[in-house]
Amino acid sequence: MRKTRLDIDRIRAARRAIDPIFLDTPLYRCEALEPGLGCAVSIKLETANPVRSFKGRGTEVIASRLADSGERAVVCASAGNLGQALAWSGRGRGLDVTVVASRFAPAAKLDRIRALGAKLELVDGDFDMARERAAALARNDGIRLVEDSLDIETCEGAATVGLELVRATPTFDAVLIALGGGALATGVGRVVKAMAPGVEVICVQPLGAPAMTHSWRERRVVTTDSTNTIADGVAGRRPIPAVLDDLLLVADDAVLVRETSIIAGMRMLLDHAGLVVEPSAALGIAAILEDRDRFAGRHVVTIVCGSNVDVDAYHRWVGAAGAAGAAPASAAGAAPAGGS
Structure with missing residues (x-):
């Protein structure tokens, strides 16, 4: 493949600089989620550490x-x-x-x-x-x-998640990655495409914060004037050109999901996996919910990337999901914008 800014040897070296408390996080098949999603689902859990995110x-x-x-x-x-x-x-x-x-x-x-x-x-x-x-x-x-995602250390640190994924047994067919600034997507995507090229790398972003996805689709930087999503961790408006260049080399697809699907994904992770997650961490589940046919019969890994969430807002969101299947962003208290 053409070269990205990320180097596999440097990614391996990055592991040695990282406190072990952040490494070798749980990766497990979550069968309780599968009846509602129609595919085999494994979770890579990046929340069981002192800062509750990757x-x-x-x-x-x-x-x-x-x-x-x-x-x-x-x-x-x-x-x-x-x-x-x-x-x-x-x-x-x-x-x-x-x-x-x-x-x-x-x-x-x-x-x-x-x-x-x-x-x-x-x-x-x-x-x-x-x-x-x-x-x-x-x-x-x-x-x-x-600068998150621009500084290569943030990407290559995040890429160590990918090193752990490609060691997994059994292997998987696709990995769903929350897309914001791009550190996690470019990092994990770089490793997966280098070491497990048959695995589909799918990036997921909220419909209310689509700048990086539009940029990936158009192969040029596309900015937006505002964002409107509860997924504050991925709600940037101005993609970084160098990061987009990397993403174009390692991502197979970039998809947008609705707020209702994000909330439904949060509720599923609570009800069937016992996980309280922030909205960005439910983007992978949301993508499956919106396109079950695409994932039917496949083994999919979703990276649960963070659990730093306001308790009151979380109760509003998951309560709305339970009562009415989900709530629109305006009813759910969508954040005006965000980032890393």
Whole structure:
């Protein structure tokens, strides 16, 4: 295949920089989900760690390299999960971490960033506005800016999930990956296409935050003016060109799913797998729900990528799913925008 920015040897090396608490996460067949989905489903569970998402894999690589080089301060923009992960990884290595986020981000994520010792700055806008502010802080203060998905460490850290997937027995036919900025999709996709090329790599994004999917389909960067989805972790408006280039090489498909399907997926993961997940983590299940015929008779892996969710909002969403099959985004409290 043509080369992406991601290197398999560097991905293998990244494992050595990552705290083992983030590695070798559970991968198991969840038969209880299968009657409702019509296919064999395995779950790769990326929530059983101190930051409750896969983001710690990438921030461990970044923080390790920063500490080794003698740097002592770092800033990032985040919708919550990256900020928590960088705060956790930085705290253990003596780094001063600043996180810029939208004040509309889930309160649970913001509270956890503060609890982990990072300085938190809030902006009156969405994730892309936070990204601009973080870049300004980095320039003004002369400190390292971490840009999720653009910084190769975030992608190659996330790619270690793929190393674990391709070792799986039995093998699987397709992997469903939440698509936001692209670190997880490009990382896992790179490994899967290099080491298990027969596996279909399918990226999933909300219909209310379609910029990266439209960009993949049109093979050029497509931006949107706004987002409208409860899946705040994948709700960026401005794809990064270099990340899109990588995605074009490793993704077989990119699909959009409705808010009702996301909520129904969250409810299924609660009822049949005992998992409380954030909306982004239910995108894979949502994709199966919307296209059962495509997956019928196949073995599909879905990466459950995060469980940082506001408790009150979660109860509204899953309660709506149980009472009426799902609720529209406007009724469910859709976030105005988001990111990593």
